[in-house]
Amino acid sequence: MGTGAEVAVACDVRRIGSPVDKLGDEALLAGLGAGDEELTAAFVRRFGPKVYGVALAILGDQAAAEDVSQAAFERAWRHGSSYDPRRATVGTWLAAVTRNLAIDAARVRRPTPVDPSALLEAAGVVRVGTEAEVLAGETAAELRAALRRLPPEQARAVVLCGLAGLSASQVAEAEQIPLGTAKTRIRTAMGRLRVALADPGGCDD
Amino acid sequence: MTDQGCGEVSDLLAELALGVADAEGRAGALAHLEICAGCQAELRSFADTADALASLAPEVEPPAGFEQRVLSTLGAARRGGVPAPAGTPATCAGPPRPSRSGGSLRRTHARRPSGSPAPPGRGPAGWSRRARHRALLASAAAVVVVGLAAAGLALSGAGGKPAPAKAVLTGALVSGHRHLGQVVVMRDRSALVSVAVHGEAGVAWVRCELVDAGGKAVTIGKFALSDGSGDWAAGAGAAAWEAHEALLVDAATGRVVARAELAAS
Structure with a gap:
């Protein structure tokens, strides 16, 4: 119960058109779980671009990304009660659900090379001037700032895994480095990002 | 293992x-x-x-x-x-989708050849x-x-x-004639109560209470409003099953800020 304030701060109260579009993310998720048609439609409308974007970043194919997006919404319906508002926003939870499904889908075929610089740019990491967002405590902005502070080879490795869903051996292949080096870069980068999120004002170098 | x-x-x-x-x-x-x-x-x-x-x-607008x-x-x-x-x-059991090409995207999707039968009970992407x-x-x-x-x-x-279908109660949060937001109560295992409130300036913290048919109120939790708006959820336990009305109470003064009569959505 003591997390009310955090949730209130973390959740974006949206004001779009229909009355249900004004409801919070969690209310829409609850409506999805309960089978409420209007709330379900609002949920899909609100999170469609996010879910589809995560799936497309990993799969790189529109049809496959849509298959996975559909599966992600179905999973959100079936397993919405496992969502824990103290841990993440609904959007972040749903992104993780989608990522897992997309990585499963991607495993069944051989991926073609991914450009990590393009990934970093698409994720808004290259963009500068976000210190105000960092000060405002936005997780995404903090994470982008932390990615910018990483040595470039670590940033590339961690977005290849975290955004494109590549395994360590695929990263090794893409970056033409030994598997052990790829694993070390992924691990080190994740460790630094974790520290940065836990203490955004601190120095993680 | x-x-x-x-x-x-x-x-x-x-x-x-x-x-x-x-x-x-x-x-x-x-x-x-x-x-x-x-x-x-x-x-x-x-x-x-x-x-x-x-x-x-990055968010990407899905296809039409x-x-x-x-x-x-x-x-x-x-x-x-x-x-x-x-x-x-x-599983992806929807209606057939029009096929689309991957366009300029960087990977080709190794889909099952169109002539081969789909394994029973599996998603179309084979995952x-x-x-x-x-x-x-x-x-x-x-x-x-x-x-x-x-x-x-x-x-x-x-x-x-x-959750069983139609186990959701909703109610408009009103104060007098002003519409301030919405309350959703799940009558399922989650017993989740979600509140969205806008435009209640001057109140920093509110308490959410569920009131049963006999008028007995149970406090579900407390949350902060930022510029008069807030978006909050918490589990209500058994109170979700008895709830007829939801109240938002100013935590500082005890004044009822808004109430919502709950009805099956």
């Missing part, structure tokens, strides 16, 4: 959290995680970072008709009645076998469900049932 020690598992935690560890490493790590609270906590913390990272993917197709899929799944067992991947394997691994480690669910190991076994 062989158990691994903390050192070996700790080297793999980042990849586990990112969902990219290979099956062999994952199986060994799960066996260890089942018995090691320290590594579970580490994994949970990496999972939060990994999930935030996944969330950085996407929303309708998703809703059809969900509708078909709901009409299917019996939910899939926990951890079973969702469900892998997902099922993953779910089986996961079910062997139910004790770490909470930490691993966020770590992307396709768990959520504990929550593997959809």
